[in-house]
Amino acid sequence: MDNTTLLHRVQSAYPAAILASSEFRGELSLVLRPEALLDVAAFLRDEPELNYTFLENLCAVDYLGREPRFEVVYHLLSVNNSHRVCLKVGAAEEHPLVPSLTPLWPTANWQEREAFDLMGIQFSGHPALERILMPEDWIGHPQRKDVPLGYEEVAFTFNQEKIYAQKPFAKE
Amino acid sequence: MLKTQELQVNIGPQHPSTHGVFRMLVTVDGETIIDLKPVFGYLHRNHEQLAEVNTYLQNMPYTDRLDYFNSMANNQAYAMAVEKLAGIEVPERAEYIRVMMAELTRILNHAAALGFLLQDMGSWGTQLLFGMREREKILDLFEMVSGARMMCNYFRFGGVVRDLTPEFIPNLKELLVGLPIFIDEMEALLRDNEILLHRAEGIGILPKEVALSYSVTGPVLRGSGVPYDIRKAEPYSLYDRFDFDVPVGAVGDVYDRFLVRVEEMRQSMRILEQCIQQLPEAQGGHINPKARQNVRPPVGDAYARIESPKGELGFYLVSDGSDKPYRYKVRAPSFINLTPLADMCRGYKVADVVVILGSIDIVMGEVDR
Numbered sequence: 001m002d003n004t005t006l007l008h009r010v011q012s013a014y015p016a017a018i019l020a021s022s023e024f025r026g027e028l029s030l031v032l033r034p035e036a037l038l039d040v041a042a043f044l045r046d047e048p049e050l051n052y053t054f055l056e057n058l059c060a061v062d063y064l065g066r067e068p069r070f071e072v073v074y075h076l077l078s079v080n081n082s083h084r085v086c087l088k089v090g091a092a093e094e095h096p097l098v099p100s101l102t103p104l105w106p107t108a109n110w111q112e113r114e115a116f117d118l119m120g121i122q123f124s125g126h127p128a129l130e131r132i133l134m135p136e137d138w139i140g141h142p143q144r145k146d147v148p149l150g151y152e153e154v155a156f157t158f159n160q161e162k163i164y165a166q167k168p169f170a171k172e
Numbered sequence: 173m174l175k176t177q178e179l180q181v182n183i184g185p186q187h188p189s190t191h192g193v194f195r196m197l198v199t200v201d202g203e204t205i206i207d208l209k210p211v212f213g214y215l216h217r218n219h220e221q222l223a224e225v226n227t228y229l230q231n232m233p234y235t236d237r238l239d240y241f242n243s244m245a246n247n248q249a250y251a252m253a254v255e256k257l258a259g260i261e262v263p264e265r266a267e268y269i270r271v272m273m274a275e276l277t278r279i280l281n282h283a284a285a286l287g288f289l290l291q292d293m294g295s296w297g298t299q300l301l302f303g304m305r306e307r308e309k310i311l312d313l314f315e316m317v318s319g320a321r322m323m324c325n326y327f328r329f330g331g332v333v334r335d336l337t338p339e340f341i342p343n344l345k346e347l348l349v350g351l352p353i354f355i356d357e358m359e360a361l362l363r364d365n366e367i368l369l370h371r372a373e374g375i376g377i378l379p380k381e382v383a384l385s386y387s388v389t390g391p392v393l394r395g396s397g398v399p400y401d402i403r404k405a406e407p408y409s410l411y412d413r414f415d416f417d418v419p420v421g422a423v424g425d426v427y428d429r430f431l432v433r434v435e436e437m438r439q440s441m442r443i444l445e446q447c448i449q450q451l452p453e454a455q456g457g458h459i460n461p462k463a464r465q466n467v468r469p470p471v472g473d474a475y476a477r478i479e480s481p482k483g484e485l486g487f488y489l490v491s492d493g494s495d496k497p498y499r500y501k502v503r504a505p506s507f508i509n510l511t512p513l514a515d516m517c518r519g520y521k522v523a524d525v526v527v528i529l530g531s532i533d534i535v536m537g538e539v540d541r
Contacts, residue, residue: 024472025256055387057475057486059501073488075475082406086475107387110511118218133213133540143221 001050001081003028009050014040019090029086037089038099044076044085045104052076052085055101058111060091060119064145069093070121074101091121100126118143176201181522185214189292189526192536196513196525203521208514215540223500228254228329229465231500236323238502239538241281244273244314245480247327252408253476253487254329258469263456266331267410272344272447273317273326274409274478275440279351280310281481282391282433285533286358289430292530293371299361306354309347316340330463341448351441359434362427372427376516376528379424386512390483390505391432392532396424402479409478413450414443426531433533468495475503482506482533502541506534 006028007021017036022029032040044052057075068090077084091098100123101108112123113132120141123129131138140147155163184195193214199207219238223231235250236243248270255262262270287303311321316337318326326332362368378388383396393400401418403411419435421428469491477486483505490499509532517525 025259025474027475029473053384056477056484057488057501057503059488059499061490061499073473075486075488079400079405084475086473105387106385107508107511110507118220131213133216135213142218149221149225 001078001083006050006083006085009047010040010043013043027084027086029088031088031090034089034091034098037087038101038104041074041076041087041101041104050078051080052078054079055105055107056084058101058108058115060115060121062119062143062145067092070096070119072098072115072121095122096120097122097124099124102126117141120144178206183522183525185211189530191288191529191534192539194529194534194536194539196529198522198525200522203523205517205520205522205525208517208525210510210513212536213540215536217541219541220500220502223497225496227495228467228469228497231497232327233323233325236325237537238504238541239480239482239485239506239535240322241284241535242277242481243322243324244277244326245281245478245485247324248274248409249476249478249480249485250487251327251329252478253474253489254467254469256476257472257474257489257491258329258467260330260463260467261460262330262409263454263458263460264410265451265454265456266458266460268447268451268454269317269332269336269458270327271410271414272444272451273314273324273332275443275447276310276313276344278440278481279437280307281533282437283307283310283354283358285481285530286430286433289426289527289530289533290361290368292526293368295361295365295368299358302354302358302361306351309350313340313343313347316343328459328463329465329467331457331459333459335458341451344444345448348441348444352438355434355437355441359431362430369427371524371527372430372531373425374423375426375520375524376531377423377425378512378516382512382515383424386508386515388483388509388512390479390481390509391429391436392483392509394419395421395429395432395531397421397428402477402484408476414446416440416442426527429531466495468493473499477503480505482535482538483509502538504538504541506532506536506538507541510534510539 017032017040020031044050054077056077061071070091072089074087089098115121116129117131117134179200181198184190185193195211197209235246238246283303283306287300290299314324315321318324378396380396383393397420399418399420416439419432421432471493473490475488477484486503488501489497492498516528
């Protein structure tokens with residue numbers, strides 16, 4: 001299986017699904033329409049010759065200032081053919097919604113929860129989309145590019161009182 | 173007619189058997205597990221965002237802290253991802269040094285993991301210290317080459333930071349003489365102990381199909397009977413030159429995962445012996461002299477992976493052409509291998525949960541990132 005054959009196979013099966021395709025360092029990336037993601041992923045998984053049965057990696061990327069702003073990246077591996085394909089799906093800034101791959105691969109469950117937690121991507125059809133790494137009461141999605149990076153001032157004896165006065169300690 | 177009532181119990185987060193700060197919300201009916209919900213993130217430090225404000229080279233020491241048992245393996249995966257993104261060649265000698273470090277890491281990790289697993293089964297003390305004793309010897313070797321025992325920060329783009337010291341190879345040979353005795357001893361500790369066998373055989377069975385659908389990798393997947401090892405399936409570095417076997421389990425229980433790890437230590441020793449033989453003829457130096465360390469890779473993205481001792485460790489990097497990664501994602505094997513924990517524990521007893529968790533071999537520094 002090589003990149004061109006795979007691209008032709010997907011194009012002939014789902015002509016309207018692929019928005020763009022690119023090759024970098026010998027690996028193929030397909031930018032898909034969000035509504036076609038589930039069909040294409042199931043096609044790649046179930047077609048005997050393709051056999052991309054292994055969902056290696058799932059993550060979201062924040063391209064601030066670009067339209068669509070978010071991109072969810074899936075790395076699928078065909079163990080039999082030893083070939084990898086990268087699927088990319090865009091998600092708008094206003095309401096980032098992408099279909100969930102959990103019905104096809106249970107492994108997507110936690111990785112999608114992580115993408116929701118840190119990047120704020122909504123996955124439709126996910127069984128329990130809740131925070132996984134951050135505390136449950138956290139507001140916001142810390143890995144987005146527009147979240148300011150905070151820091152804590154180091155307390156020494158001469159400025160300790162001033163710094164401790166501003167810290168949100170628990171009330172007695 | 174007697175009735176039983178379901179009860180929710182927290183195991184952890186501050187519990188010696190949870191391998192770090194990890195909580196399991198367990199629903200039990202008597203002693204039997206009905207459902208289990210892992211809760212974690214106590215060690216979360218947004219490692220991935222931290223990497224986006226540092227340059228590529230500044231991230232190298234941070235990768236040490238992901239899975240703090242295997243800093244060399246983390247270094248290798250990250251260096252390979254940047255090399256793939258920037259198109260950097262690695263000399264042959266550097267690759268041999270890398271393979272040796274990766275295999276020593278594997279022995280180190282499995283020795284410690286098996287010690288912890290036996291400790292989780294209730295055999296307190298001796299077994300863990302057996303593993304730790306071997307680990308110390310390997311840490312001494314790491315100190316010889318990198319100057320640090322655990323946070324090695326030894327790899328650079330295009331090679332390793334400095335060449336092997338003259339005393340490294342004699343010391344490694346000495347280690348390889350003693351190691352088979354340790355491995356046999358370690359194996360006998362579980363194999364010849366009937367009480368421990370009862371706690372390991374038929375416990376925490378992970379069927380082949382379930383393991384594959386959860387993308388589980390490493391010794392857990394091979395314990396379930398899938399002969400999948402990235403070193404064989406997609407040989408990176410120099411792994412196509414070495415003669416070694418991939419051990420697989422039969423049932424997929426705790427015992428199989430134990431045996432797979434024991435056998436992997438033996439195979440790593442075989443690779444190390446071949447490395448020592450082939451190293452004097454290797455071309456090139458310890459680092460590619462043309463490789464710049466302040467890399468500015470072209471715009472694009474790359475995913476590189478290695479077979480780390482815990483499974484598939486991958487780094488996904490997106491470059492926007494600057495000297496800092498635009499996006500940096502770690503595919504952490506401990507995190508993914510933990511996903512089927514609830515499926516593995518359902519129907520077993522509370523005491524088995526600890527053993528099953530120990531057999532997955534997780535490190536919270538990598539799960540929480």
